[in-house]
Amino acid sequence: MWSRYRKEHQWQIKELLFTLRLLGRNPSALAGFLIIAAMLFMAVFAPVLTSYNPVRISLGERLTSPSSVHPFGTDELGRDILSRIMYGARISLRIGILVVLIAGGFGAVIGAISGYVGKRADNLIMRVMDVILSFPPLVLALALAAALGPDLNNAILAVAFVMIPKFARLVRGETLAVKERQFIAAARAAGAKGLWIIRHHILPNCLSSVIVLATLVLGEAILIAASLSFIGLGAQPPTPEWGAMVSVGRKFLMDQWWYATFPGLFILTTVIGFNILGDALRDILDPRIRR
Amino acid sequence: MTDPLLEIKGLSVRFFTYQGIVRALEEVDLTIGRGEILGLVGETGCGKSVMARSVLRLIPDPPGKISHGEILFKGEDILKLRPRRLREIRGNDISMIFQEPMSSLNPVFRVGNQIQEVIMLHQKVDRRRARGQRWRCSSRSRCPIRSRFSESIPTSCPGG
Numbered sequence: 001m002w003s004r005y006r007k008e009h010q011w012q013i014k015e016l017l018f019t020l021r022l023l024g025r026n027p028s029a030l031a032g033f034l035i036i037a038a039m040l041f042m043a044v045f046a047p048v049l050t051s052y053n054p055v056r057i058s059l060g061e062r063l064t065s066p067s068s069v070h071p072f073g074t075d076e077l078g079r080d081i082l083s084r085i086m087y088g089a090r091i092s093l094r095i096g097i098l099v100v101l102i103a104g105g106f107g108a109v110i111g112a113i114s115g116y117v118g119k120r121a122d123n124l125i126m127r128v129m130d131v132i133l134s135f136p137p138l139v140l141a142l143a144l145a146a147a148l149g150p151d152l153n154n155a156i157l158a159v160a161f162v163m164i165p166k167f168a169r170l171v172r173g174e175t176l177a178v179k180e181r182q183f184i185a186a187a188r189a190a191g192a193k194g195l196w197i198i199r200h201h202i203l204p205n206c207l208s209s210v211i212v213l214a215t216l217v218l219g220e221a222i223l224i225a226a227s228l229s230f231i232g233l234g235a236q237p238p239t240p241e242w243g244a245m246v247s248v249g250r251k252f253l254m255d256q257w258w259y260a261t262f263p264g265l266f267i268l269t270t271v272i273g274f275n276i277l278g279d280a281l282r283d284i285l286d287p288r289i290r291r
Numbered sequence: 292m293t294d295p296l297l298e299i300k301g302l303s304v305r306f307f308t309y310q311g312i313v314r315a316l317e318e319v320d321l322t323i324g325r326g327e328i329l330g331l332v333g334e335t336g337c338g339k340s341v342m343a344r345s346v347l348r349l350i351p352d353p354p355g356k357i358s359h360g361e362i363l364f365k366g367e368d369i370l371k372l373r374p375r376r377l378r379e380i381r382g383n384d385i386s387m388i389f390q391e392p393m394s395s396l397n398p399v400f401r402v403g404n405q406i407q408e409v410i411m412l413h414q415k416v417d418r419r420r421a422r423g424q425r426w427r428c429s430s431r432s433r434c435p436i437r438s439r440f441s442e443s444i445p446t447s448c449p450g451g
Contacts (some may be wrong), residue, residue, distance in 0.1 A: 182394035189347050189389075190382030190409045193374075200408065204399045 008291055029284060032277025037247045039270055043089035051084050052083035057240040063256050073258040074271045075249070081259065084240035090224050091235055092242045092270070095156055101213045102160035107167025108210055109234055114168065115175030126172065129165040137162045141224055145233040155234035159224050174206040208282050215278025219271030226267070231264035242267050297323040297346070302340055302360030304350060314343045319360070340390075345422065347381055348372075384411045 023029050042049065058078035066073045072081040114125040132140065141158045148154035178184065179202065187197050226243010229232035235241035242263040249260030304316040316338050338396045344350050345357055364380065372380070385410050386413050389395040396405055403425065412434040418420060 036353055182391055183397045185349055186387075186389055186395040186407075187397075188381065189349055189387040191378040191380070191384075191412050192408075193378055196412070201397050205397070207399075 010037035019284060023280075026280050026284065028276045029280030032273050032275070032280060035269060035273030036277055039089055039093060039266075039273065042086050045092065046083070046086040050080070050083035050086055051234040054079060054084045054087040054240045059162075063252065065256070066258050072262040075259055076252065078079070079240075081245070081262055085242065085263055088240040088242045088245065088263065089266070089270075090268070091239060092150070092225075095152075095159070095225040095272075096222045096274075098156050099160045099163060099225070100218050103163035103217065104167050104210060104214050107164040108159075108171045108203060108206065109198075110164065110166035110174050111171030111173075112202050112206070115172040115196055116179055116202060120171075125168070131169050132162065133165045133169075135162075136218075138224055138227055141228060142231070142233065144227050149237055150233045150236065150240070152235050155225055155228045155257060159221050160227070162224070163221060165211065166217060166221070167213060170209060171203075171206050174209060175202050178202050178205045181229070189191070205252060212278045212282045215274040215281075218274045222267060222271065295322045295363075296327070296365065297321075298363040299342075299346070300361050300363070301315050302342070302345065302362065303358045304338075304345055305356055305358050306354045307356065308354055316345070318435070343387060347385055347387055348377060349387075379413070382409050 023033060056079065061070075061074050061078040062076055064070060064074045064078075070080050070082065072085065074080055075084070110125060112127075114122045139195035141155075141162045142160035144161060145155045148158060175198075184197060184201060187201055192200070223243065225234050226241065226246065229241050230246035235244055237244075245263040246260045246267070249256075249263065252259045253261075299321040302319040304315070306313040306315055319338075319342060321329075321342075331342070333339050337410055341350065341355075346362055346364075346369065348357075348436055350357060358371060360370075364385065367376075369377070369380070382405075396402060406428075407421045407425045410416065410424050411418070414421075414424075416424070
């Protein structure tokens with residue numbers, strides 16, 4: 001079974017190994033990859049890495065400064081900040097990844113249809129996107145999240161909705177360029193219909209720029225979701241979410257600098273990690289400038 | 292003589308540009324019988340490609356338009372076909388090989404998979420069967436079944 005699979009897909013496997021080798025050779029890609037891998041590792045193995053319960057309150061140790069017992073200190077309810085960051089990675093990464101998948105999927109399809117069909121459909125779709133874009137993203141996400149009800153999943157949906165136009169506009173632009181290329185005419189000459197062309201020729205050609213945008217949006221999504229948590233529309237209080245921790249910790253910044261600083265550093269690192277990984281991935285995955 | 296395979300009657304194609312109307316084709320008549328091979332010769336820009344493209348209705352509209360005439364393929368007027376029937380004919384009954392092989396292939400997929408794509412478009416077969424057919428085709432045309440060429444992406448192939 002496996003040997004047969006290996007035989008049939010030997011070229012794909014070769015290609016994958018080649019991609020991994022390119023990844024290892026590119027220092028910034030490697031750095032981004034390691035950061036993301038570390039974050040994922042932390043999220044998955046949080047219970048093994050820390051012995052503290054991230055939501056257990058112990059008022060006796062409130063706001064203690066970093067020490068060997070609590071490397072990142074404790075918050076105003078005596079909870080260990082390091083362990084909250086580790087568990088928080090699960091939530092923040094889930095928000096980022098889900099938002100990007102939802103927004104990227106819908107946005108890319110909408111944009112490709114808009115660009116490919118053109119004329120009135122294009123006008124209609126893009127004007128709707130302009131309406132969404134004309135709101136400040138945070139305000140619109142806030143209104144949507146409030147309408148859907150305070151819940152982490154609703155917050156994810158709201159942020160994803162706000163991010164759709166970014167992808168739609170990018171993919172529409174790429175589609176306009178790609179659809180004039182000769183291979184689209186060739187595909188039509190071979191009897192392909194519109195949806196087939198969009199799926200098999202246009203979207204794959206847009207993929208590399210979508211990946212790069214996705215990494216940028218991922219960081220922004222984490223920040224917006226964090227803001228939603230701050231006003232109580234995203235992650236609900238005992239849940240350790242990085243953005244919520246920064247927001248609450250802000251009040252204590254003057255005297256207890258560690259509270260807001262460490263979660264903030266993790267948001268920063270994650271966003272940077274995704275950005276440089278995405279940038280490098282674009283160079284690696286693009287077949288036109290590969291090797 | 293039996294029915295002609297392809298018959299073009301009074302075909303005129305115009306392009307409406309900002310600089311005015313370009314009359315690319317004017318009253319073209321042409322007949323190709325079954326088993327016949329026809330070569331069309333002419334200087335650059337005289338409309339050979341526009342004619343070939345209009346047979347498959349691939350004239351970009353706007354700015355181009357087939358203003359009048361008819362194109363009969365096995366008695367059916369291609370200009371009046373429903374989109375569905377037109378797609379059945381394209382690539383199955385009438386094919387077109389474009390001038391630039393480099394830009395006619397999608398740069399993100401392997402050449403072989405794009406050959407296979409045409410089979411998948413016209414026969415209701417899954418990926419695996421289509422690949423089998425593609426291999427049979429390539430052995431019939433004496434191309435190596437798994438040549439470096441068919442498993443590589445277009446940009447890494449020698450042009451032409």
